[in-house]
Amino acid sequence: MTHIPHSRNNLLAPPPRLLMGPGPINCYPRVLNAMSTQLVGQYDPVMTGYMNETMALYREVFMTQNKQTLLVDGTSRAGIEAMLVSALEPGDKVLVPIFGRFGHLLTEIAERAGAQVHSIEVPWGEVFQPEQIEAAIKQFQPKMVATVQGDTSTTMLQPLAEIGEICRRLDVILYCDATASIGGNALETDNWKLDAVSVGLQKCLGGPSGSAPITMGERYLEVINKRRHVEAGIRNEHHYAGEGSRIRSNYFDLPMIIDYWGDERLNHHTEAASMLYCARECAINLLDEGIQSCIDRHKVNGDAMLAGVQGLNLTPFGDLQYKMNNVVGVYIPQGVDGEAVRHQMLHNFNIEIGTSFGPLHGKIWRIGTMGYNARPDCVFNTLQSLETVLRRNGHKLGLGEGVDAAMSVYGK
Amino acid sequence: MTHIPHSRNNLLAPPPRLLMGPGPINCYPRVLNAMSTQLVGQYDPVMTGYMNETMALYREVFMTQNKQTLLVDGTSRAGIEAMLVSALEPGDKVLVPIFGRFGHLLTEIAERAGAQVHSIEVPWGEVFQPEQIEAAIKQFQPKMVATVQGDTSTTMLQPLAEIGEICRRLDVILYCDATASIGGNALETDNWKLDAVSVGLQKCLGGPSGSAPITMGERYLEVINKRRHVEAGIRNEHHYAGEGSRIRSNYFDLPMIIDYWGDERLNHHTEAASMLYCARECAINLLDEGIQSCIDRHKVNGDAMLAGVQGLNLTPFGDLQYKMNNVVGVYIPQGVDGEAVRHQMLHNFNIEIGTSFGPLHGKIWRIGTMGYNARPDCVFNTLQSLETVLRRNGHKLGLGEGVDAAMSVYGK
Numbered sequence: 061m062t063h064i065p066h067s068r069n070n071l072l073a074p075p076p077r078l079l080m081g082p083g084p085i086n087c088y089p090r091v092l093n094a095m096s097t098q099l100v101g102q103y104d105p106v107m108t109g110y111m112n113e114t115m116a117l118y119r120e121v122f123m124t125q126n127k128q129t130l131l132v133d134g135t136s137r138a139g140i141e142a143m144l145v146s147a148l149e150p151g152d153k154v155l156v157p158i159f160g161r162f163g164h165l166l167t168e169i170a171e172r173a174g175a176q177v178h179s180i181e182v183p184w185g186e187v188f189q190p191e192q193i194e195a196a197i198k199q200f201q202p203k204m205v206a207t208v209q210g211d212t213s214t215t216m217l218q219p220l221a222e223i224g225e226i227c228r229r230l231d232v233i234l235y236c237d238a239t240a241s242i243g244g245n246a247l248e249t250d251n252w253k254l255d256a257v258s259v260g261l262q263k264c265l266g267g268p269s270g271s272a273p274i275t276m277g278e279r280y281l282e283v284i285n286k287r288r289h290v291e292a293g294i295r296n297e298h299h300y301a302g303e304g305s306r307i308r309s310n311y312f313d314l315p316m317i318i319d320y321w322g323d324e325r326l327n328h329h330t331e332a333a334s335m336l337y338c339a340r341e342c343a344i345n346l347l348d349e350g351i352q353s354c355i356d357r358h359k360v361n362g363d364a365m366l367a368g369v370q371g372l373n374l375t376p377f378g379d380l381q382y383k384m385n386n387v388v389g390v391y392i393p394q395g396v397d398g399e400a401v402r403h404q405m406l407h408n409f410n411i412e413i414g415t416s417f418g419p420l421h422g423k424i425w426r427i428g429t430m431g432y433n434a435r436p437d438c439v440f441n442t443l444q445s446l447e448t449v450l451r452r453n454g455h456k457l458g459l460g461e462g463v464d465a466a467m468s469v470y471g472k
Numbered sequence: 473m474t475h476i477p478h479s480r481n482n483l484l485a486p487p488p489r490l491l492m493g494p495g496p497i498n499c500y501p502r503v504l505n506a507m508s509t510q511l512v513g514q515y516d517p518v519m520t521g522y523m524n525e526t527m528a529l530y531r532e533v534f535m536t537q538n539k540q541t542l543l544v545d546g547t548s549r550a551g552i553e554a555m556l557v558s559a560l561e562p563g564d565k566v567l568v569p570i571f572g573r574f575g576h577l578l579t580e581i582a583e584r585a586g587a588q589v590h591s592i593e594v595p596w597g598e599v600f601q602p603e604q605i606e607a608a609i610k611q612f613q614p615k616m617v618a619t620v621q622g623d624t625s626t627t628m629l630q631p632l633a634e635i636g637e638i639c640r641r642l643d644v645i646l647y648c649d650a651t652a653s654i655g656g657n658a659l660e661t662d663n664w665k666l667d668a669v670s671v672g673l674q675k676c677l678g679g680p681s682g683s684a685p686i687t688m689g690e691r692y693l694e695v696i697n698k699r700r701h702v703e704a705g706i707r708n709e710h711h712y713a714g715e716g717s718r719i720r721s722n723y724f725d726l727p728m729i730i731d732y733w734g735d736e737r738l739n740h741h742t743e744a745a746s747m748l749y750c751a752r753e754c755a756i757n758l759l760d761e762g763i764q765s766c767i768d769r770h771k772v773n774g775d776a777m778l779a780g781v782q783g784l785n786l787t788p789f790g791d792l793q794y795k796m797n798n799v800v801g802v803y804i805p806q807g808v809d810g811e812a813v814r815h816q817m818l819h820n821f822n823i824e825i826g827t828s829f830g831p832l833h834g835k836i837w838r839i840g841t842m843g844y845n846a847r848p849d850c851v852f853n854t855l856q857s858l859e860t861v862l863r864r865n866g867h868k869l870g871l872g873e874g875v876d877a878a879m880s881v882y883g884k
Contacts, residue, residue, distance in 0.1 A: 070525070070756050072506050072509050072749055072752070072753065074509065074511075074512045074518050074519075074522075075518060076510065077511075077512045077513060077516065077518075079511065079513055081513060084511055084514060084742060084745065085511075086510060087510065087746075092507075092508040092509070092510060093508055095504070095508055095746055096505055096507055096508040097486065097504070098488065098489075098498060098499065098504060099489075099496055099497075099498060099680055100486045100487065100489045100491070100824075101489060101491055101493060101496070101818075101824040102496060104489065104824065106486050106487060107486075110486075113482070133546050133547050133550070133681075133682060134545050134546040134550060134723065134741075134744075135741040135742055135743075135744055136741075136742070137722070137723055137742075138545070138546060138723050138741075141722060145721075169722045169723075172718060172720050172721060173720075260742070262742055268511055268744060268745050268746040268747075269545075269741070269744045269745060270545060270682065270745075270746060270747050306583075306584060307584070308584050308585075308586075308720055309553065309557075309584060309720075309724075310549070310553060310577070310580055310581045311547075311549050311550050311553045311581075311724075312721075312723075328549075329546075329547040329548075329549045329550075330495070330496060330548070330549075330672070330674055330681040331547075332547055332680060332681045332682030332747075333681060333682075334504075334507055334682060334746075334747075334750070335680075335682050335746075335747065337484055338746070341484065406516070412512075412513040412516065415515075417739065
């Protein structure tokens with residue numbers, strides 16, 4: 061077998077990229093530092109204290125009173141799967157409104173859980189109106205509506221408050237994946253009557269992928285608690301084997317994960333302590349800034365980037381009144397090689413902008429301003445470098461008009 | 473909602489515990505440092521370079537030529553579930569030899585995948601003889617044998633070389649969870665004919681929980697590749713929807729994860745970059761020391777701890793010829809409150825030793841010497857503090873006999 065040379069040659073020293081794509085983005089320095097903190101034991105009162113603190117912090121982040129607010133150990137997709145597989149029994153009906161790639165993902169995960177999935181679609185670049193959701197609920201009579209809030213594949217943000225009202229009135233569980241939106245756009249779990257929400261750290265929360273904060277309300281808990289079981293290897297005479305149909309996954313069995321995070325601390329997985337330190341720090345960082353201040357910062361920097369790309373004679377993608385604050389889609393101008401531009405941005409300027417998926421592949425770039433990188437200097441540097449690259453690739457634009465347009469958004 | 477006071481009060485400053493339980497343990501400092509490295513983008517050539525490098529490094533760690541050697545983003549349990557759910561179709565027969573808690577876990581996960589599980593058991597503290605496995609295979613005719621190598625719940629290490637031969641001869645897939653043993657005990661994937669192996673970082677590899685390295689051989693791949701699908705949201709005309717029965721999990725769909733780590737880089741999850749940096753560093757750290765040197769170090773420090781607890785007039789648990797190098801079970805002496813001892817060790821000396829699960833709960837402590845903590849000073853400090861605590865809790869022992877016995881193992 062080939063021996064990889066270690067030590068000197070394998071020093072971990074990546075180039076200092078400025079990550080202005082749709083996420084992941086550069087982490088806040090304090091979040092990175094948190095991960096280099098030494099561990100304590102899994103049941104050490106210090107560790108369980110951090111777990112409780114993390115629950116309390118994420119209640120604030122999610123704007124909820126939900127006791128069951130905790131972390132799933134995996135990427136944001138792990139949080140989604142835990143939410144769906146714990147609630148959906150084979151044959152259960154679920155409605156998925158699809159307005160981008162991640163709606164397809166919800167469909168796929170729900171299907172694998174054995175659910176009967178009904179999906180409705182709008183073209184990429186649009187969102188649903190509440191009456192469309194209401195009509196579909198009445199038609200399909202689902203147990204759950206599963207939707208994305210912000211879909212980075214299209215940059216669209218689905219309004220949720222009215223959908224929450226509709227689901228409550230029609231007695232349907234509403235689950236939402238808010239990974240791409242949280243921290244940079246309003247997300248009010250309790251006010252909007254969202255029954256279950258999952259997120260990730262790698263967008264506006266300014267951490268790396270690898271931990272999925274989730275929150276579960278009473279109506280969602282009622283569904284999953286019917287399926288509560290205790291693992292054979294650790295069951296004793298006080299425990300029971302459960303009565304509902306067994307959840308198809310052990311790792312994503314939320315009633316078990318709740319027992320692990322709860323007072324009884326029933327062993328499930330070994331909590332990923334470094335990622336917990338990280339998730340905790342992401343929440344503290346957000347709450348220190350203030351949720352509304354952080355959203356406002358994403359709004360102004362997002363607006364500046366939007367004005368900037370328009371100043372570069374580029375056309376933004378999608379229905380802008382529903383655009384997420386933290387990412388903009390930009391049509392690749394005719395005659396310009398989109399991948400060549402991304403390549404030159406990365407290799408000449410250490411700046412990453414995003415490509416696209418599915419029907420938008422090769423048609424738009426996606427440029428993010430999120431978390432640590434929702435800053436004027438990041439916006440200006442990206443626009444200046446993009447100007448240089450576009451100019452040298454034959455795109456017609458006026459000198460300095462991108463960065464000037466962005467500066468005027470800040471009143472400069 | 474209660475507002476948690478942030479900043480000053482929420483400074484992440486855990487006490488400097490010495491973690492001498494069955495894992496997790498203190499991380500190597502270089503591994504902690506790796507996690508505070510800033511990110512690069514998900515498809516940045518630097519990142520995909522790190523992914524390829526991580527695959528190559530873990531081939532060495534697993535002692536295999538298997539191309540498909542990569543990380544599952546989750547705890548070691550995530551690796552186990554990915555292995556089982558990707559291979560086992562509903563109704564498939566799997567044989568699980570149970571010699572501790574984690575055998576029960578394999579059973580539970582396989583059952584949830586819809587498999588028909590046949591388990592055989594030996595009393596906790598023992599392991600299986602090859603002929604027992606062979607007889608059970610002949611009786612049940614399983615598609616797969618799923619076993620743990622080292623089970624921390626009992627401290628036992630199941631010999632695997634002969635079982636590998638048997639499974640190959642009888643055309644059965646052999647999957648092994650080596651989380652607790654790898655790095656501190658021999659594990660030779662190819663030499664022993666193991667078809668699939670999964671591990672975690674939080675034991676002898678000296679990292680935190682949260683990433684699960686796995687390796688997959690040709691025979692295992694043949695089984696899972698029949699179930700390969702490409703996700704709807706990213707499928708194009710060159711892709712296919714798959715022919716075998718769909719894997720019940722999206723997150724743990726190994727053919728998809730292989731496509732993500734492969735040349736095509738088909739998007740699946742967003743790789744948990746900080747945990748990848750960490751897993752990579754754990755591997756480099758091990759290979760820098762040398763696998764055999766690291767095993768030898770675990771052996772001598774484990775032997776010293778064993779001699780030390782015997783010197784403290786304590787009785788070790790289980791069949792010592794099959795004990796893992798990195799953990800020892802110790803009977804709680806009569807008249808001594810096991811939890812009081814653990815509490816005093818933790819709060820007076822900042823040293824954690826482990827409690828136990830299931831039938832051993834309240835009967836034994838488990839004391840680890842693994843990873844960064846497989847060091848003489850950790851052994852000596854633990855034994856000295858344990859002597860003080862035991863003496864003050866009424867256990868009869870001779871002054872200094874624990875630490876002296878340990879010192880003599882090192883020839884001091």
